Amino acid sequence: MLKPPGKYAHVNGLKMYYEVHGHGDPLILLHGGVGSIGMFGEVLERLSQCCQVVAVDLQAHGRTADIDRPLSFESMADDIAALLQSLRLDETDVMGYSLGGGVALRTAIQHPQAVRKLVLVSTPFKRDGWLPDVLAGMAGMVPEATEGMKQMPFYQNYASLAPRPEDWSVLISKLGQLLAKEYDWTEAVRQLKMPVMLVVGDADSVRTAHAVEFFELLGGGKKDAGWDGTGMSNARLAILPGITHYDIFSSPALADTVLPFLNATIPVSK
Secondary structure, rough: OOOOOOEEEOOOOEEEEEEEOOOOOOEEEOOOOOOOHHOOOHHHHHHOOOOOEEEEEOOOOOOOOOOOOOOOOHHHHHHHHHHHHHHOOOEEEEEEEHHHHHHHHHHHOHHHHHHHEEEEEEEEEEEEHEHHHHHHHOOOHHHHHHHHHHOOOHHHHHHOOOOOOHHHHHHHHHHHHHOOOEEEHHHHOOOOOOOEEEEEEOOOOOOOHHHHHHHHHOOOOOOOOOOOOOOOEEEEEEEEEEEEEHHHHHHHHHHHHHHHHHOOOOHHHH
């Protein structure tokens, strides 16, 4: 059997798995719920051509085993900050999708000095940013549903990577508890100073109107940029056509959209 290409870091009681791909400015890359590093596919490869991508398996996901701690955006954000410290990365770009986007956003809120640029893919800033039917589906993530969910493709990926595949029901239960909690980070989002890019699909699970509201909270869309662009904020919004919540993380369009933002010189003030 081939050994995994990554390493482990001991952070906050976790034995956290991560991989380093490419060279350049560092970029932390965070996957979605019940996913792992591999879900990014070609996107990871494309990003690593321009950045040194540090891709992470979050608590209870991929090759990172669970610990006796609830899943929370706040604790997982502290894990990322601790990983950065262990890797001696003082400031880095952070990009997350869905669950990983929530962790990325909380990392920027809780540890703003550690985040240079922030990319949030299919990520709401409050719980009602999800479509109603998606919220209903989240409510179904209960222990009784775990056996049925083993028929889903993502279970096979989990079982092939997890240090303890028998923790599947624990992961689903903890995710269900996390996703059932109300949250609203409006005021914290208003305080963010670093450049932020929001990316959603036009058929995403995140409401399009919510993405626009998020963009405006960050200072975008408030005034005309002018002929020379001097009125432009440091926030960016991209709505990708013909893209859903379930293919955006591996779409070449995502890499094409994000890379110019990561490579650009953008003013830090709103």
